[in-house]
Amino acid sequence: MPEAPPEILFLRTMHPLIEAAFAGRFTVHRLAEAADPEARLTEIGARIRGLCVGGQVDAALMDRLPNLEIIANFGVGYDAVDAVEAHRRGIVVTNTPDVLTDEVADLAVGLVLATLRRLPQADRYLRAGHWPKAPFPLTASLRERRVGILGLGRIGRAIARRLESFGVEIDYHGRRPQADVPYAYHDSLIGLARAVHILIVVAPGGAGTKSLVDAPVLQALGPEGILVNVARGSLVDEAALIAALRTGTILGAGLDVFENEPHVPADLAALDNTVLLPHVGSASEHTRAAMAQLVVDNVVSWFEGRGPLTPVAETPWSPHA
Known part of the structure; x- marks a missing residue:
């Protein structure tokens, strides 16, 4: 049988x-x-x-x-x-x-550009009929920006390779320095945030990384800083991020992940200096x-x-x- x-x-x-x-x-x-x-x-x-x-x-x-x-x-x-x-x-x-490395890396770079150049906001501006009245306001640029990557694993490395073609300098922070990459290593996250203009979060989630990006890190990133998270919402202190975006502590944020998915705080969704996606990093x-x-x-x-x-x-x- x-x-x-x-x-x-x-x-x-x-x-x-x-x-x-x-x-x-x-x-x-x-x-x-x-x-x-x-x-x-x-x-x-x-x-x-x-x-x-x-x-x-x-x-x-x-x-x-x-x-x-x-x-x-x-x-x-x-x-x-x-x-x-x-x-x-x-x-x-x-x-x-x-199998999802390239897709998530592509989206991360797209989120960097969309947040810096305010692409969704420009789209809304045009659709609302404002363009005939006045040009869309000037935006920040990727030019002369330094990018920091939190978590230089498979996806972090793929993001870095893509960003190299934009001519930006790349730094990173992780558990240990990696000898086979040309990027500058920082032994603390706050040190990385202080050194860069754009911080991309690609580290694993879990108890050990909960709220790793907190108010002091955002303060270190500074008023020209952009935060992009394509990892897990748990890595970012969402309340601290909302406060930093409201007060101009940082310039903007591009987020594909959130603390309590699929629920996104209304206070975050109401902010105009954000680009928010419904966790679509690998969703092709x-x-x-x-x-x-x-x-x-x-x-x-x-x-x-x-x-x-x-x-x-x-x-x-x-x-x-």
Whole structure:
């Protein structure tokens, strides 16, 4: 008698490519479609061996899934998954690095330009019929600006490479200096902010980086400064940022992420010196399909006995383990 296919749980609706690839290969349970999700989880929890997510996975959920083997995260950032706890339980966690690097880097550079040159504001100005009455006000420029990158990982490096073509100087801050890059390293974030005109946040989220960009950092960035965040909203003290934007402590901000997504503070949305996007850094059809394929490849590889393709640092895997 053939072995029953592994049972996989989706906490929310997943990309159609994942749905199509899993059909016939796995038994898939969709918690978001259950009339009573709690009762459904109690019913199937012990049978679940794989979990596909794009949100929170904590110890309490792992308790409900005692035979869980793999958590496949749809996204490069996995701060919502308690990977340390997963490792303690022998569960591997995977994410989707590399495939979204270029897309997010492209958007980060676009957000820098849109914020500096006030492109959405200029668009609104034209549509409102103001141009025949007076030219749009002059804006700041990327010329003679120094850019600081917080977090020189895959995406940070891709952003830096793109910005090199604009002829700007690039500095960075991270846990340690990197010998293979030509950029100036700062051993403190406040030192980086003080040295640059534009601060781009690309560091991982999580408890260790919460509110890393706070009032003193914004003060150091200064009245000509621009903050761009394409990482996680948790890295920026949102109340301090609103105050800095209101008072002219910094010039402007371009944000793709927020502390309490999808809810954005009305005080932030009301400010005209911001460009605000609904977390669309990797949201192209091409890149989301590539991310979905990597989720599929990780799960298939795991259940075929070949191990995960992209395990996260907290859950390293070796075929000899």
